[in-house]
Amino acid sequence: MGLNNKYDVIVIGSGPSGFTAAIRAIQLGAKVAIVEKSLIGGTCLNCGCLPTKFLWQALKLKRKIQKSYEYGFKVNLEPIVFSNILIKKDKNIINLRKGMKAILSSYNVDIIEGVASFMDKNNLIVSNNEGNNILEIFSDRIIIASGTSPSIMKGIEFDGNRIINSTNALNLKEIPKSMLVVGGGAIGIEMATIFSGFGCHVTLAENKNCLLPNEDREVSEEIKRNLIKQGVDILISCSDALNDIDKYEKVLIVTGRMPNNDLKLERAGIKTIGKGFVETNEFCQTNVSNIYAVGDIAGRSLLAYTAQSEGAIAAENAVKMNSISINNFVIPQVVFSMPPSSSVKVSNFLRCKNVIYGKFPFTASGRAFIENERSGFVKCAVDKTNKKPLAFWIVGAHSDELINVASQIIKSDICHMSRESVFHPSFSESLFNAYEDAFDKCVELTKKNKDLKL
Amino acid sequence: MGLNNKYDVIVIGSGPSGFTAAIRAIQLGAKVAIVEKSLIGGTCLNCGCLPTKFLWQALKLKRKIQKSYEYGFKVNLEPIVFSNILIKKDKNIINLRKGMKAILSSYNVDIIEGVASFMDKNNLIVSNNEGNNILEIFSDRIIIASGTSPSIMKGIEFDGNRIINSTNALNLKEIPKSMLVVGGGAIGIEMATIFSGFGCHVTLAENKNCLLPNEDREVSEEIKRNLIKQGVDILISCSDALNDIDKYEKVLIVTGRMPNNDLKLERAGIKTIGKGFVETNEFCQTNVSNIYAVGDIAGRSLLAYTAQSEGAIAAENAVKMNSISINNFVIPQVVFSMPPSSSVKVSNFLRCKNVIYGKFPFTASGRAFIENERSGFVKCAVDKTNKKPLAFWIVGAHSDELINVASQIIKSDICHMSRESVFHPSFSESLFNAYEDAFDKCVELTKKNKDLKL
Numbered sequence: 001m002g003l004n005n006k007y008d009v010i011v012i013g014s015g016p017s018g019f020t021a022a023i024r025a026i027q028l029g030a031k032v033a034i035v036e037k038s039l040i041g042g043t044c045l046n047c048g049c050l051p052t053k054f055l056w057q058a059l060k061l062k063r064k065i066q067k068s069y070e071y072g073f074k075v076n077l078e079p080i081v082f083s084n085i086l087i088k089k090d091k092n093i094i095n096l097r098k099g100m101k102a103i104l105s106s107y108n109v110d111i112i113e114g115v116a117s118f119m120d121k122n123n124l125i126v127s128n129n130e131g132n133n134i135l136e137i138f139s140d141r142i143i144i145a146s147g148t149s150p151s152i153m154k155g156i157e158f159d160g161n162r163i164i165n166s167t168n169a170l171n172l173k174e175i176p177k178s179m180l181v182v183g184g185g186a187i188g189i190e191m192a193t194i195f196s197g198f199g200c201h202v203t204l205a206e207n208k209n210c211l212l213p214n215e216d217r218e219v220s221e222e223i224k225r226n227l228i229k230q231g232v233d234i235l236i237s238c239s240d241a242l243n244d245i246d247k248y249e250k251v252l253i254v255t256g257r258m259p260n261n262d263l264k265l266e267r268a269g270i271k272t273i274g275k276g277f278v279e280t281n282e283f284c285q286t287n288v289s290n291i292y293a294v295g296d297i298a299g300r301s302l303l304a305y306t307a308q309s310e311g312a313i314a315a316e317n318a319v320k321m322n323s324i325s326i327n328n329f330v331i332p333q334v335v336f337s338m339p340p341s342s343s344v345k346v347s348n349f350l351r352c353k354n355v356i357y358g359k360f361p362f363t364a365s366g367r368a369f370i371e372n373e374r375s376g377f378v379k380c381a382v383d384k385t386n387k388k389p390l391a392f393w394i395v396g397a398h399s400d401e402l403i404n405v406a407s408q409i410i411k412s413d414i415c416h417m418s419r420e421s422v423f424h425p426s427f428s429e430s431l432f433n434a435y436e437d438a439f440d441k442c443v444e445l446t447k448k449n450k451d452l453k454l
Numbered sequence: 455m456g457l458n459n460k461y462d463v464i465v466i467g468s469g470p471s472g473f474t475a476a477i478r479a480i481q482l483g484a485k486v487a488i489v490e491k492s493l494i495g496g497t498c499l500n501c502g503c504l505p506t507k508f509l510w511q512a513l514k515l516k517r518k519i520q521k522s523y524e525y526g527f528k529v530n531l532e533p534i535v536f537s538n539i540l541i542k543k544d545k546n547i548i549n550l551r552k553g554m555k556a557i558l559s560s561y562n563v564d565i566i567e568g569v570a571s572f573m574d575k576n577n578l579i580v581s582n583n584e585g586n587n588i589l590e591i592f593s594d595r596i597i598i599a600s601g602t603s604p605s606i607m608k609g610i611e612f613d614g615n616r617i618i619n620s621t622n623a624l625n626l627k628e629i630p631k632s633m634l635v636v637g638g639g640a641i642g643i644e645m646a647t648i649f650s651g652f653g654c655h656v657t658l659a660e661n662k663n664c665l666l667p668n669e670d671r672e673v674s675e676e677i678k679r680n681l682i683k684q685g686v687d688i689l690i691s692c693s694d695a696l697n698d699i700d701k702y703e704k705v706l707i708v709t710g711r712m713p714n715n716d717l718k719l720e721r722a723g724i725k726t727i728g729k730g731f732v733e734t735n736e737f738c739q740t741n742v743s744n745i746y747a748v749g750d751i752a753g754r755s756l757l758a759y760t761a762q763s764e765g766a767i768a769a770e771n772a773v774k775m776n777s778i779s780i781n782n783f784v785i786p787q788v789v790f791s792m793p794p795s796s797s798v799k800v801s802n803f804l805r806c807k808n809v810i811y812g813k814f815p816f817t818a819s820g821r822a823f824i825e826n827e828r829s830g831f832v833k834c835a836v837d838k839t840n841k842k843p844l845a846f847w848i849v850g851a852h853s854d855e856l857i858n859v860a861s862q863i864i865k866s867d868i869c870h871m872s873r874e875s876v877f878h879p880s881f882s883e884s885l886f887n888a889y890e891d892a893f894d895k896c897v898e899l900t901k902k903n904k905d906l907k908l
Contacts, residue, residue, distance in 0.1 A: 016878065023897035045820070049879050054824040058525040065519055065529060071512040072538030075519060076530040084526030092824050099818065106900035305883075309874035312897070332877045342877070364553065366499070370508045370546050398855055404882035405858045407875045412866025420763035420783045421861045423796070424470065425503050428858035429759075443477035443766070446560035 007033045009318055010124060010139040012116045012263065015042020016304040017295025018145030019100060020311030021318075025143075026107045028319040033110040033137060035126055040104070040111070041097050042147050043296070044304040047167040050096065052190055054089045055170070056336045059197040063338070070372045082175045082198055089170075112137070116146075117264040121288050141290050141318040144270075144278055145311065148257035148296040153182070156242055156253065163251045166191065175200045176249040182241050183254040184211040184234075186335045189223060191252055193338050196232045203233040203248070205241035212335065215343065215393075218379060222395045223337045226375070230338065259297050274299060282325040284314040292318055306331055330411040332403040337395075339376050342403035344410050345391035354384040358438030360430045362396045364445055367425035373397030380434035388415045389435055398427050406431055461487045463772055464578060464593040466570045466717065469496020470758040471749025472599030473554060474765030475772075479597075480561045482773040487564040487591060489580055494558070494565070495551050496601050497750070498758040501621040504550065506644055508543045509624070510790045513651040517792070524826045536629045536652055543624075566591070570600075571718040575742050595744050595772040598724075598732055599765065602711035602750040607636070610696055610707065617705045620645065629654045630703040636695050637708040638665040638688075640789045643677060645706055647792050650686045657687040657702070659695035666789065669797065669847075672833060676849045677791045680829070684792065713751050728753060736779040738768040746772055760785055784865040786857040791849075793830050796857035798864050799845035808838040812892030814884045816850045818899055821879035827851030834888035842869045843889055852881050860885055 008030035011022045019041070022034045039046045068075050104111055114126035114134055124142070126135040150165035152158065160168050166187055175198045181188050184206025196202040204211075204227065211227075211234070212220045224234055235241060245251045259276045271287040273279045277299025284292045292314040295307035306329065313324045332344040346352070361377045362368035376396030382389055392406035405428045409417065417435045422428050436442040462484035465476045473495070476488045493500045519531050558565055568580035568588055578596070580589040604619035606612065614622050620641055629652045635642050638660025650656040658665075658681065665681075665688070666674045678688055689695060699705045713730045725741045727733045731753025738746045746768040749761035760783065767778045786798040800806070815831045816822035830850030836843055846860035859882045863871065871889045876882050890896040 020897050024895070027895055027897075044878070050820055050824060053821065053879055057825055058527075061518060061522055061525055062527070064515060065522065065527070068515055068519065070542060071515055072540075072542045073512075073516070073519070073534060074532040076532075078528040078530075080527060086526075088524060088526045096820055096823055103898065103900045303874075303878075305876060305878035306874045308878065308897075309872060312873065329872075329874045331874055334877050366504055366550055367507065369550055370504060371511055398852070400877060401852055401855050401859075401880055401882055404876050404880060405855070405862055407877075408859055408862035408866060411875050412862060412868065414866065418763060418783075419766065420757075420760045420785055421865050422759060422858050423786045423788050423854060423861075424498070424757075424759035424762065425507055426855055426858060428855055441478070441481055443474050443481075443762075444557065446557045 005135065005137045007031050007110070007137065007139040009141045009143060009315070010035065010137060011143045011145055012124075013042060013145035013147055013295070013297075014040045014100070015145060015147050015295060015307065016044050017307035017311035018042065018143070019104075020308045021143045021145060021294060021315040022109050023103065023107055024312045024315035025319055026109055028315065030319050033112055033139070034104065035112045035114060035116040035124070037113075037115040039097065040100050045093060045096055045100070047170055049304050051089055051093060051170045052194070052336065054092055055085065055194045056190065056338070058085050059194055059338065062197070067372060080198060083173050086171070086173065117262075118268040118270070121268040121290060141292070143311075143314050143318060144263065144286070144291065144293040144297055145295045145307075146260040146263060146297045148259050148302065150254070151256040151258045153253050153255055158253070162249075163253065166252070166254050169195075169252050172250070177201060178248045179203070179250045179252055180205060180241060180245060180248040181252045181254060183256070184208070184236070185254070185256075186212070187254040189227070190336045191254060192227060192232050193230070193336065196227070196230050197338060201231070203235065205235040205238040207237065207239045209237045211236070216379065219341055219343065219393045219395055222376065223335065223341055226337060226339070257296065257302060259299065261297065282327055283317045283322045284310050284326060285317065285322065301331060303331065303333075330407055332407040334400045334403060336400070339373065339395060339397045340399045341395040342399040343391065343393040344403055344407045345381075346410055349381070349391050352381075352383060352390055355381050355390060356384045356438045357381055358434045358436065358442070360433040360437055360442065360445065362427075362430060364433070365427065365430050367427055367429070368397065370425070371397065378430045378434040380431065380438055382435060382438040386415050387439075388413070389417060392431060392434070396427070402428055402431065459589065459591045461485050461564070461591065461593040463595045463597060463769070464489065464591060465597045465599055466578075467496060467599035467601055467749070467751075468494045468554070469599060469601050469749060469761065470498050471761035471765035472496065472597070473558075474762045475597045475599060475748060475769040476563050477557065477561055478766045478769035479773055480563055482769065484773050487566055487593075488558065489566045489568060489570040489578070491567075491569040493551065494554050499547060499550055499554070501624055503758050505543055505547060505624045506648070506790065508546055509539065509648045510644065510792070512539050513648055513792065516651070521826060534652060537627050540625070540627065571716075572722040572724070575722040575744060595746070597765075597768050597772060598717065598740070598745065598747040598751055599749045599761075600714040600717060600751045602713050602756065604708070605710040605712045607707050607709055612707070616703075617699075617707065620706070620708050623649075623706050626704070631655060632702045633657070633704045633706055634659060634695060634699060634702040635706045635708060637710070638662070638690070639708070639710075640666070641708040643681070644790045645708060646681060646686050647684070647790065650681070650684050651792060655685070657689060659689040659692040661691065661693045663691045665690070670833065673795055673797065673847045673849055676830060677789065677795055680791060680793070711750065711756060713753065715751065736781055737771045737776040738764050738780060739771065739776065755785060757785065757787075784861055786861040788854045788857060790854070793827065793849060793851045794854045795849040796853040797845065797847045798857055798861045800864055803835070803845050806835075806837060806844050809835050809844060810838045810892045811835055812888045812890065812896070814887040814891055814896065814899065816881075816884060818887070819881065819884050821881055821883070822851065824879070825851065832884045832888040834885065834892055836889060836892040840869050842867070843871060846885060846888070850881070856882055856885065
């Protein structure tokens, strides 16, 4: 094997975690290669966060246009051709991918196109899509960032045409007349929101007894109400959704994601757990000490931003010998319903005692009022004893950015929120108002409203 | 004087500070009256923050509609009739005012309509607009929250028609063909943005050598560039703007605000400073111990949200004897240019040593890219020694909310920003990227871009 095939760090996968790991490792002085079997950017850029948000953004704009009479405008929006939106979506994604490639190139990361598999704990074979080996590469440290793929469901065959997964759905050339979405988690809600928003008759089926079963019940109910208002049929506690699939033009299965672990991990002796996720410790290190795993494949939270954090930490640890651990993450969660919904909690929230709650509806926010985005609320959990904010839930416009305000508040571990640190008039003020409501001290709610609270 | 005219706390003025003070005082058990000589809500609601933001919001929506082809939409926006926007604006403001009245009523605050003036340190006379005394009221504690009005400029007479102030401008029934805006501070920039955005040929004149003279120079330059792009003529270092006013249809003077101190303060022995602002200590207390002053009239920062904070603090101190001080405020600042601009700093920023800077342009943000809001940047100042973020400046879409994220970061006094606490894809991530760029560790910029940085 030539010197050119020897690296300090090899990263498998170029999604958020792999990309971050590769750049950070090279910033720290390592010689780095990244192996990608498909498109640079991974799920997040190509068939996850970003295309979903583009379509969601398009829907949001459509609704803004349709409500623009609230500003005295007269607007005629011509019937929307969905394929035109897709053309723009693809253009955006291609440009963003070019941007990522430009960053990798500027840092001289070797980009190796192909499918990686382990020969042993330091050697990888890269093969092409036909399965022919094209390259052997060696590295002191290897970071696995191979991601996840949409789950396959027992007893039903994906054909990519009528029975589809989220990747297929994001590339549908036209809006189907009807669609069954199976799975009432974040992805199912986002897909139902988008397709229904553009005119599809969507039925959303969840086998648990509410949407987003792990989320606060009030949030889950608010999302459900908004979906129903938008025209979505919702079936909860529904275990037999697939019995009746003939009546839908498309059936979209979004019941989860499974690890991309077809890397011959056993040849390196790498341990997996659960559904086949790679087991890691607090340094993002696998049971094989020179091998790290980050992002979805490590199965921690399947979120792009924790993946990025893990990628950066694994790179530091791979190059500088386990210097950083990933304990005590404060992680916001967002679902792109319409309006979006989000939450963030202290990590030990479920063990907190003496919790009191405050709530502030966006109807009472001056800024939400003039922006004509009056739907939803902020709910806040506070430790009654020391007044520390413990959790925020937000359903409403901009909650995907507002949750980052909440996240910094939770992270900062303060026992007092003070109003002058939040601009007026802004949506973010509502976090403060919800916090004060927990003590019955919000000045922007009537006494009567307060009696009606939770 | 009957018992009905005796209060525990009287508040003069119902703007953000007075309103907050009144409600908080009554929440603490006091009997409270609020005296208002004009409209409930004060400057902020009636001729300041909220009407400005409504018009700005309308302009933002107009631009979104005009750029909606970026999502594949075909839209015909009929010529905008400005008076239709004003009708909607007024409707919103009236509704918000009703909301404030409903809150005051629900708490049984006595609303006294009229002009208050001191008889002595405990007694006030309320007169009607014709100057006739209609009521005498007595109180243990008085909180002055009388606000400010647009400054008058020497040598020029406001006629409310051709030579106008910001209050007049917000009620113009149609967009003038041309307008001279005198004053390149926040209000001047906001007015120039709005009127130019709706088709007026605006000339913006500032006598100092840049717009927003107290702001970071890069921010000021970016705002200037955007205004010029929008068609605004900008005259800086311009001391003779008023020599040539005949060529403008309207001349808008926005050179500052002056205290509403016509309350016969001398009869109570209340000290004023500077241009006539009421002097206060850290408890918002004047030199007369039972009298407090909050919001604009106290001249601290002329911002609605610091006014609200001061109002709450003064109420606590008035009722519970000086228990809270207003030291160490972290205060974000926002200017509604298009896109908006904002900043927040540690309070001792100018005395900080070993400051390094990072910058992240929104062109490199995935979320900004797909939202088609790629203009602007985040700039971050960091203490090189302990890695503490010291200041953020943001020019770009949503910076009016993003600055609240920055504000919580600054307030929390942390020495490390970690990515997993910020949702991806969001605009807020760019704060994190700017912070990492200060250490040349941002993974979302090419090496080449980094060499080009400040």
